[in-house]
Amino acid sequence: MGDKATAKALAAAILAGALSLPLAGALAQTTTTPAKAPGVHIELNKLEQQGEACRAYLLFENEKGAEYPVYRLDLVLFDKDGRIDRRIAVDASPLRAGKSVVKLFDLTGLQCSAISKILLNDISPCEDASGPRDDCVVSATLSTLTDVSFYK
Incomplete structure (x- = not known):
């Protein structure tokens, strides 16, 4: 038993x-x-020659996303021959939740017509309310209204 x-x-x-x-x-x-970061849509809206500088207009659409007090783009610009022309950091901070915003920046000493493509190399640093994020570039979506390719 x-x-x-x-x-x-x-x-x-x-x-x-x-x-x-x-x-x-x-x-x-x-x-x-960890929770996936809500994506931000980034549109290369316009390139405009301003004397010796090429002015770039970027539209950031954060309609469904979290607030990003820190959001910096690491961009690589390529010339018409496909060679790297320069690498720049663009501070888009802050990006408010539920808001679209246009940010512009001047690329001094560069003709807009000389740019063939722009690579979003990274988004770093990137922080939301929970702190530093390492998935911002993955969750971002891109588009362009110019003849210049904008990709990641």
Whole structure:
């Protein structure tokens, strides 16, 4: 009779352990997976020659996103031959939640017609209310209304 009681206790322990595995996996998943950053849409809206500088107009659409008190673009500009012309940092901070905003910056000593493409190399630093983010460039979407390719 002792063997039957031991067998039943063992079976109950195995069943309890098997039933708790999916729950343990779900709990581990929720505590280790950070929330994905809401994406910001960035549009290269216009390039305009301003004397010796090319003025770039960027539209940031953060309609569904979080507020970003820190949001800096790392951009690489390529000439018509596909060679890197320069690398620049553009501070777009702050980006308010539920808001679109146009930011402009001048590229001194550069003709707009000499730019063939612009690479969004990174968005760093990037911070929302939870602190520094490392997924901002992945969650960003891009478009252009110019003849210049804007990509990541």
